Amino acid sequence: MKTAITVANRMSSIQPSYIREILSAATAPGIISLAGGLPASELFPISLFDQALASLSLVPEVYQYGETQGYPPLLDYLNDRYEVANGLETMVCNGSQQAIDLIARAFLNPNDSVVMEAPSYLGAIQVFGLAQAKIKTIPQLADGPDLIALETLFGTGRIKLFYAVPDFHNPTGISWSLQHRRRVAALCCRYDVLLIEDAPYRSLRFKGTDLPLVSSFCPERAFLLRSYSKISAPGMRIGTVTAPTVWLNPMITIKQCSDLHTNLPMQAALLFVLKHADFPKHKENIRKQYAARHQKLSAALSDKLTPDCSYNTVNGGMFIWLELPPCDAHEVAMQALREGVAVVPGDVFFLKDHSVAPALRLNFSHTPEDQFIDAIGRLKIALEKVSERAC
């Protein structure tokens, strides 16, 4: 086979996904996985889905081509439900992942600069890599991004976008304080930077009270990305982006070229589920179960791994960030896999060549809570073996 034809240059700027490799190993028999970022399969509202799908015969128009921006009854419902302000509009995407990609394609030329927190969501790092953007990172502190570093970067006048996950961050679980939310919004306005507020975990709060969206303080400069993967189901691939019409329109143009529109039967099914009287109870149950899983995992960590390791307390989401004593976190993850537990080494959430304190991302949403004690026991053995080898 001739292979003189080469792929596009952008292919070489995508950060490879180590997670994909570890995830495939994580499904081997006997492995307890804390590695993925999956919601709990057994909590999906299957009976609501069954009713939703049965209702589709009443709206046969969902089988025909539809509008690029989304299924109008779903858009109407969401705009009403979230009290979307005048001048802002919502668009349905194939998960909020597609919204990140559409923003990058609509606004970024190669070498344009984007700011992210470090660590950051790998899927966003990959999108901005694919867009051949220059990714600049700022440290993440306990209550939000390092504002001095952020203002220094914004002050260069070269930043187009700031991508952030202010609620229950992936991978660290950190949530921004109210003060950080206000100040980041003010900086975006002052320095003319567009904010991407990615909020996939926002509905997964199991402790404390919701803080305002960062975008609520700078709606005219923000893309707000919502996911229905965590409270409904990720297989449906439905997320939304809300933004000023002027920013949304180029994204609609690109989505039309890209795939015409998001599948309509799932949009109609999601609308049915969101409107169902039992949906609030379903969300409440997810939160309760995740709270219990978080509590069990924390307890196992306290019991077996402190004080050598330390971890943050989170109030929602799906992840705990475990800081390790000096070691090679990759080696720990590999040894952990041999001991029967899959975890993700923290450095995969940083840009290549970024110097990183050793850490692991632990997921608590997908694994039944009775497995956490075993899982952390295995991790402890892996840590000990790696530490002995290092001596």
Place this chain on the structure above:
Amino acid sequence: MKTAITVANRMSSIQPSYIREILSAATAPGIISLAGGLPASELFPISLFDQALASLSLVPEVYQYGETQGYPPLLDYLNDRYEVANGLETMVCNGSQQAIDLIARAFLNPNDSVVMEAPSYLGAIQVFGLAQAKIKTIPQLADGPDLIALETLFGTGRIKLFYAVPDFHNPTGISWSLQHRRRVAALCCRYDVLLIEDAPYRSLRFKGTDLPLVSSFCPERAFLLRSYSKISAPGMRIGTVTAPTVWLNPMITIKQCSDLHTNLPMQAALLFVLKHADFPKHKENIRKQYAARHQKLSAALSDKLTPDCSYNTVNGGMFIWLELPPCDAHEVAMQALREGVAVVPGDVFFLKDHSVAPALRLNFSHTPEDQFIDAIGRLKIALEKVSERAC
């Protein structure tokens, strides 16, 4: 609102879609539309869809995140059904539209050259525009592309991709002869050009016998795009691309960045429908109905518009290409709308500034056949009025 931030350069290279404008006018009350490219809504296999959706409770794994390449049982079925050769693989996309976009993103740098027939599918013109490719066109003859023009372009050594719709072309309805199929494949091999064979209408043959796929003569240099929008339903947004593993892999990487994977419940539902004992009968019925519609529209054209206008006979698909006497086809389309019939002027399927003989694309799949006589009567009046004004 500040708007100092500008969109990406690629936004200015997308050919605008005149069709979108005309389509929104075409839905006004009293208008008969021959303008869209929609399959017949009343022929969707709704009862099969109902059964398919009811069956999803047996496969709850479709609600979880899945594999980027596609739902494995669907991929297995399709590879088996189409006897996909060793070394080739299939991937599921959000309609075959997304496959075109993924190919462009995986293989095209700005200013890379792509060849298309003129006229060509507008959605592909838009994708290659978005990719900032140089689009070169070759004339379309009655039985396929102008091979001399094609070899001349290929001979420059600068062509990376050739995009073609060899079966029941959109907009002209033309199908390539066997000789054209063999020769185009041979040229792609000789000049090291990748062929995109877009085959959305191939299953809509209502007369004659299927000819081999062009890609069957050069499988190692081809992307074969299949659509399920015409024989199942477009709202589901499912298409596939089959290609050598080496060409498919970069597309999978981009799809992972872009939207992780195509929605799984619809993939499972499509699999159910394709395997259902009644599906062959359903396809046969679509063909029979489209044959009848085509016959009625042809009869109305013969009766009312020849010999001033001429049209080609098609053996399948959804479109007739009507050549007009010297006039401004845009003006005819505008006047036709005022008379109550929507049609698409031919020049929207050419690159901007391409000199074009006046023509209209007429769709026969979406409109009940009892409206064709009225529709063509109105078109005749529009033609007469425009011709009078020109005198």
